[in-house]
Structures are given as C-alpha cells and as structure tokens.
Amino acid sequence: MTEVPTIEEIRIALLQQDRAARLGWTAAHADAVAAAAAGDLHADARGFYRTGRHGGRGRAVARARIRALAAAGFLTIDGPTVTPTDDGRDALAAWTAYPPAPADVEADELTPLYRGREATRRAREWHDSMAQREAEIQARFAETVARAEANAAAEAERRAARDETGHRYATVWDAIHADRSEDFPGDDGTVTTYVGVAPGFDVEETGPAVSVPTARPHAVPARRTARRALPRKHVARRRPRAAVPAHRPAVRPHAVRRGRPPRSASTR
Numbered sequence: 001m002t003e004v005p006t007i008e009e010i011r012i013a014l015l016q017q018d019r020a021a022r023l024g025w026t027a028a029h030a031d032a033v034a035a036a037a038a039g040d041l042h043a044d045a046r047g048f049y050r051t052g053r054h055g056g057r058g059r060a061v062a063r064a065r066i067r068a069l070a071a072a073g074f075l076t077i078d079g080p081t082v083t084p085t086d087d088g089r090d091a092l093a094a095w096t097a098y099p100p101a102p103a104d105v106e107a108d109e110l111t112p113l114y115r116g117r118e119a120t121r122r123a124r125e126w127h128d129s130m131a132q133r134e135a136e137i138q139a140r141f142a143e144t145v146a147r148a149e150a151n152a153a154a155e156a157e158r159r160a161a162r163d164e165t166g167h168r169y170a171t172v173w174d175a176i177h178a179d180r181s182e183d184f185p186g187d188d189g190t191v192t193t194y195v196g197v198a199p200g201f202d203v204e205e206t207g208p209a210v211s212v213p214t215a216r217p218h219a220v221p222a223r224r225t226a227r228r229a230l231p232r233k234h235v236a237r238r239r240p241r242a243a244v245p246a247h248r249p250a251v252r253p254h255a256v257r258r259g260r261p262p263r264s265a266s267t268r
Helices: 008-021 029-035 063-071 087-095 116-163 172-176 253-257
Strands: 042-044 048-049 075-078 081-084
Touching: 008 087, 029 063, 029 075, 029 081, 042 063, 042 081, 048 081, 063 075, 081 087, 116 253
Parallel strands: none
Antiparallel strands: 042 048, 075 081
C-alpha cells in the first residue's frame, strides 16, 4: 500500500517545482553550486576559481558565473573560500529533485530563489524605499501647500493695504472688478489708477461727469462698381485659322481603295 503524502509534503514539492522552473540556470551553474556545497570550489592565488581541494589544480570555473551566483544570493565568497548560502542549498535541492530544462544561454544576472531569503530581503527593501519615497512626496506636497497659503495671505494683505490708501489699483480691470461693499470707508465712487482717474466714471456724484471723447465714425467709401470693358474698334479682328495636322500622309487613301499604286508626294 502506497503511502499518501501529507499536505505539507505536497506544498513543499510544489514549491520546489516552482523554484526549479524559475531558476534560469544552465548545467554549469548547477555544477558550480554543487562543487561549492561539496567544498571543492575555491579561488587560487591569482584570483581564478577552480574546483578541487585547496592547493590542487582542478577544473577552471568562469569568474562571471561565480559572481552572478553570489550576486543572486546563492554563493558566499570569503577570500579564497566559496560556500553556498541557504538559498543556494535550497535551489540545488530543487534542481536535483525536479530538474528543469537547462537554459540555452548563460545569463549575466540571475534572479534570486523564488520565495527565498534574498528575494524576501529585496522585496522588504523595495517596500521600505517606496514608503520613504511616499513620505518625501507628502512632505514636499505639504511644503508646497504651505507656501501657496503664505503667498495667498501676503497677497490679501497687500490688497488690503492698497485698498486703504485711496483705492488705487494697478489696472482698470482690477478697479472695475473690485469689491464695492460697505467695508471701504470714504468710497465716493471714484476709480483711480496709477495713471489717473479711469475714464468713463464720475469724479463726484454732484459734479460734472468726465467727458470721454468719442471716436468719429469713419467715412465709409462708396462702393465701386466694376465697369464693363468696351471693345476697341481700331483693332482688326482676325479670322480663326483652321486646324492643320502635324504631318500630311504621303499616300492618298482613295488611291489605295481603287487598287492603283500610290504615288509619292514628289511625283505629284
């Protein structure tokens, strides 16, 4: 009777299958991690990585391959010693238990182990950076809002101070659209700008109104009618010429129909 796997065993098997499929390793990557797990991978005095025990000359291993595995969190380099990490051991176990199809091309950068320690560390670091970035954006937004409110308050104070000093406005537009409530003392209806009294408004209610010169209407020119051109009598009219073909045929068609030999144009 076969033993039925437990739910935990099924979960671990599915996780290993996912991890093995997501590794993206070649056979050389698996061999390097296996050599490091067996203690057969080290760096010699010249900095080249080789398999075999310390002091022996084994098979050379590409330096870029070891660095890519170390950057993804599968190996740890401590001087001449190269050892696998916990993610490296778990990845090697998943590769051995459920060997996927090896990658055709050796990638320069490898992805960390799926749901491994390195992947969790990177995800946590990314979330922390995003939280910090969001806090910086919120602080910058609050600073911008505070600056806008300060500018609005300063503008309101400037307008209030300007209104208290004789209702002087920068432009006629500001004077026309100004507030005409009872809060302005001494408002006699006079609109004064930096260039003087605005035209079109009374200086005093009882005094004469300021006369504004009106523009004289432009004289509309009379509509010119086009004259009909009269024919010139002293120019003699020429008769139209008949159309002449570009070339005259050398053979007369009626002569051909009668069966007579055609005559050339020179024997006519």
